[in-house]
Amino acid sequence: MKKRIVRIIICILVIVLLVDAATRLLMPKYVSDVVEGNLICEYYQEPNKDFDVVFFGDCEVYENFSPMKMWQEYGINSYIRGSAEQYIWQSYYLLEETCSYHRPKVAVFNIQSLQFNESQSEPYNRMTLDPMRWSASKVNSILASMKENENFIDYIFPILRFHSRWSELKAEDVEYMYKSHTVSHNGYYMRIDVRPAGDIPAAKKLTDYSFGDKAWKYLDMMRELCEREGIKLVLVKAPSLFPHWYDEWDEQVTSYAEKYGLDYINFLKVKDEVGLDFNTDTYDAGLHLNLSGAEKMAVYFGRYLKEKCGVPDRREDSALTGIWAQKEVLYNREIEEQRIKYNL
Amino acid sequence: MLFTSYGFIGFLTVLFLLYYTVFRGNQWKLLLAFSYIFYAAAHPSYLAYICFTTLTIYVAGLRIQGIGDDSKEYLASVKDSITKEDKKIYKTGVKRSQKKWLISCLIVNFGILIGVKYVFPVLLTFNANLIPLMDIIIPLGISFYTLQAAGYVIDVYRGTVPAEANLGRLALFVSFFPQLIQGPISRFGDLSATLYEKHEFNPGVFCAGIERIMWGFFKKLVIADRIGPLVAAISGDPEKYRGGYVLALLLLYTIQLYADFTGGIDIVIGIGQSLGITVRENFNRPYFSKTLKEYWRRWHITMCEWFRNYVFYPVSTSKALQSFSKFSRKTFGDRAGKRIPVYLASFIVWLLTGLWHGAGWNFIVWGLLNWFLLMMGEELEGWSDGLEEKLHWREKFAFKAFRVLRTFLLVMALNLFDCYATVGQTLGSFISIFNTGNLSVLGDGSLFELGMSPADFVLAGIGVLVMLAVSLIQRKGSLRERIARSPFAARSLVWIGLFMVILILGAYGIGYDASQFIYNRF
Incomplete structure (x- = not known):
């Protein structure tokens, strides 16, 4: 009997090890093509998660604000918890999870994702949800995000989802099996190249401009969580020229912010004050800002955070200064690398 | 519930756990409950069909056996006073009564099968509004469990197996979930030997x-x-x-x-x-068959056996075919006269086999082509055996391989009827x-x-x-x-x-x- 139990345990161990190795091999590494899948997990590697400002949202946050610039200009210790097409319920659960590590003074939420009442894309779900550490927040985020063709068990055992990648494995899949690749600077995804905004496609008329119940529900939950935790919630709309941000949408957010006494900044309306020039400050014709644009946004918004929200200057904190100094080296190195890459 | 779905794997895991622990004393009851859950998961309305089939074969089985037992008892009580002739007349009457139950039961169950599988699709072509009802009207696995249920009641009629007195046990035989949707088509005598026993882990x-x-x-x-x-x-x-x-x-x-x-x-x-x-095993390396006849002994074995036991034998021993056999021998001579009735019975079997696979002409033609090729094989067997003997090819590997390949190509061609609609x-x-x-x-x-x-x-x-x-x-x-x-x-x-x-x-x-x-x- 004892021998049998030992054998069973050995078999289970071997299976666990093999499944773990296969999972690590087959999961997308988000290194060379789509790097956004790496953004969420980088937060956990932060040695000090004592951030005063945390941004939540989709590409309109992680490409449009430079935390490094905010640190350099105002000593604001901030982080962006955003990923591609991150839905509002995912932002909510990331905020909830963030609070389990540390309570920020300000939570900045980009309201672009209010337009979605259901998850639109399974691959985007995976990019946000897979890198999250297991917690009640992750479980709830998965349950809120799953599309009809998804199964919860695929999140518990990602190999069930990604096993079909066996035929498209690259050298990087082996290289990054047991290590990760850092792609962001405190959640900011840097691009320094320039592609001026040209003709922006005309906005399509919608049959209904109302945001959905689920989207509102999670905005309410986010607001209530911030109230409970003593966090100031700031709503923003990043200055992306496309996809179109409708006036009807803006009015709904403005009313909501007024109703609950929240700050709401639509950067599309203050882009001249920020100093944005869409001939030089975007790398994809107006969808997202490049480094130049993101740093201008950081200067403008950092001033707001400092003056209106009372976010402290932490440059007196030597431990933090040391961390940011290391980050600055990497930040500047990437700028140099991209200069070479884009021949600038 | 797909066998390859996570849901089914979870379903099986729970079953295994309960089967060998809490329900060790009531394993067959647990299996019945799980079989019905499995079936209801496809659509709750399907339970009505399978329950009805179970009830009809239960009643028919008990009545057929009851009539038989009563008659035996009666004959035993009057064995000294009854003449041989009266005994024969009485037995014929008993058999006729049993047959009435059998035939009624088969008509009802095959009537449902024909109704949902053949008549309903025709109605669909006239009234498209019925299409949403398709999933409710055509129950999962009905072709399989109807054959299995019919096999049981025929076996009771033949006295091969005793009628099952426990409705729940019979319900499990009809609905045993692993084989419900694609077979094998088990016989009561085979499956019941281990289905109701207590099994230790x-x-x-x-x-x-x-x-x-x-x-x-x-x-x-x-x-x-x-x-x-x-x-x-x-x-x-x-x-x-x-x-x-x-x-x-x-x-x-x-x-x-x-x-x-x-x-x-x-x-x-x-x-x-x-x-x-x-x-029961349902396959025996069929693609290694050297002839089409051998292939059909090795492919979907339980279906072929069902048609052989419950269609071919009854048809070939029926009075009508016996009379036709006599007529045929008189008219075409002994050799051909003997074969023609067999081919006729075989024709009926393959026509029904084709129809069982589906309502389309494709399946009918597929069945009849199989019949034609099998008959051709029978006719040419003597000639080809002689040739092989003469040329000493029979034991040569290359010739064996040729025969396997030939059969495989033939099966490939016949399978094409599955692929297209017409x-x-x-x-x-x-x-x-x-x-x-x-x-x-x-x-x-x-x-x-x-x-x-x-x-x-x-x-x-x-x-x-x-x-x-x-x-x-x-x-x-x-x-x-x-x-x-x-x-x-x-x-x-x-x-x-x-x-x-x-x-x-x-x-x-x-x-x-x-x-x-x-x-x-x-």
């Missing part, structure tokens, strides 16, 4: 069952479902994909059908084994192989555009080689027994290897359309 037997299930998953997920998209693409557009594409379809569908159906049956038998229940499309597509002149598509990468990448082809090819190797090894004895006798480390290596291969290389999850087993549609 035996790790060796349990693991052997799981091993068989995994082998089934390998065939279904790694081979059949990987080939599936290409088969569906070619057969789905017969106007566009002709010639070389049809040739590819012939081979690939034959492989897919084998991997899918035998894989499904492996899962069924494996589940049975894990529960301590013996389910006889016209099937024949047109088949002829296009010879007159389209585009055989280059087999090698120029065109097939890679149809849902199977080069990597998929390589993987499916390796999978087929593994299946072939296993079949070849099985000729010299059971491979599974050999594995069972091997050291634990070697056994574990096989199990873990198989598990990892299915896990990584199986065609399941996002990006793949979960497909039902092919035989489920028949």
Whole structure:
């Protein structure tokens, strides 16, 4: 009997090890093509998660604000918890999870994702949800995000989802099996190249401009969580020229912010004050800002955070200064690398 | 609930746990409950059909046996006073009463089968509003459980098995979930021997069952479902994909059908084994058959046996055919006169076999073509045997291989009727192989555009080689027994290897359309 139990345990161990190795091999590494899948997990590697400002949202946050610039200009210790097409319920659960590590003074939420009442894309779900550490927040985020063709068990055992990648494995899949690749600077995804905004496609008329119940529900939950935790919630709309941000949408957010006494900044309306020039400050014709644009946004918004929200200057904190100094080296190195890459 | 779904794996896990722990004393009752849950998961309305069938065969079985028992009792009580002639008349009357119950029961059950499987689709062509009702009207696995239920009541009538007095036990025989949707079509005498017994957990037997299930998953997920998209693409557009594409379809569908159906049956038998229940084998390396006749003894064995036992024998021994046999011998002479009634009975069997597979002309023509080729084989057997004897070919490997290949090609061609919706499309597509002149598509990468990448082809090819190797090894004895006798480390290596291969290389999850087993549609 004892021998049998030992054998069973050995078999289970071997299976666990093999499944773990296969999972690590087959999961997308988000290194060379789509790097956004790496953004969420980088937060956990932060040695000090004592951030005063945390941004939540989709590409309109992680490409449009430079935390490094905010640190350099105002000593604001901030982080962006955003990923591609991150839905509002995912932002909510990331905020909830963030609070389990540390309570920020300000939570900045980009309201672009209010337009979605259901998850639109399974691959985007995976990019946000897979890198999250297991917690009640992750479980709830998965349950809120799953599309009809998804199964919860695929999140518990990602190999069930990604096993079909066996035929498209690259050298990087082996290289990054047991290590990760850092792609962001405190959640900011840097691009320094320039592609001026040209003709922006005309906005399509919608049959209904109302945001959905689920989207509102999670905005309410986010607001209530911030109230409970003593966090100031700031709503923003990043200055992306496309996809179109409708006036009807803006009015709904403005009313909501007024109703609950929240700050709401639509950067599309203050882009001249920020100093944005869409001939030089975007790398994809107006969808997202490049480094130049993101740093201008950081200067403008950092001033707001400092003056209106009372976010402290932490440059007196030597431990933090040391961390940011290391980050600055990497930040500047990437700028140099991209200069070479884009021949600038 | 697809056998290859997470839901089914969870369902099985819970069943195994309860079966060998809490419900050890009531295992068959647990199986009945799980069978009904499994069936209701497809659609709750299906339970009405299966319950009705169960009730009818239960009542008919008991009545048939009751009449028989009463008559025996009566004859015993009057054995001294009854004349031989009166006894004969009485027995004929008893048989007639039993037959009435049998026939009524068969008419009701086959009436339902005909109604939902053949009449309802015709009604659909007149009234499209009925289409949403399709899932409710045509119950899952009705073709299989109706044959099984009919087999039971006929066996009771023949006195082969006693009528089951416990309605629940009979309900389990009809609804036993692993074999409900694609067989095998079990006989009551075979399945009941282990279905109702108490089974203690035996790790060796349990693991052997799981091993068989995994082998089934390998065939279904790694081979059949990987080939599936290409088969569906070619057969789905017969106007566009002709010639070389049809040739590819012939081979690939034959492989897919084998991997899918035998894989499904492996899962069924494996589940049975894990529960301590013996389910009949349904295949015996059919693609190694040297003749079509042999093939039909080795493919879908339980269906063929059903038609042989319950259609062929009764038809060939019926009074009408006996009379026809006499007439035939008188008219055509002894040799031909003897064969013609057999061929006629066989014709009926193959017509019904075709119809059982589906309501379309495709299936009828498929059945009749099988009949024609089998009859041709019978007629030419003597001549070919003589020739083989004379030329001393019979024992030569090359000749054996030729016969296997010939049968395989024949089966491939016949399988084409499964792929298309009409006889016209099937024949047109088949002829296009010879007159389209585009055989280059087999090698120029065109097939890679149809849902199977080069990597998929390589993987499916390796999978087929593994299946072939296993079949070849099985000729010299059971491979599974050999594995069972091997050291634990070697056994574990096989199990873990198989598990990892299915896990990584199986065609399941996002990006793949979960497909039902092919035989489920028949």
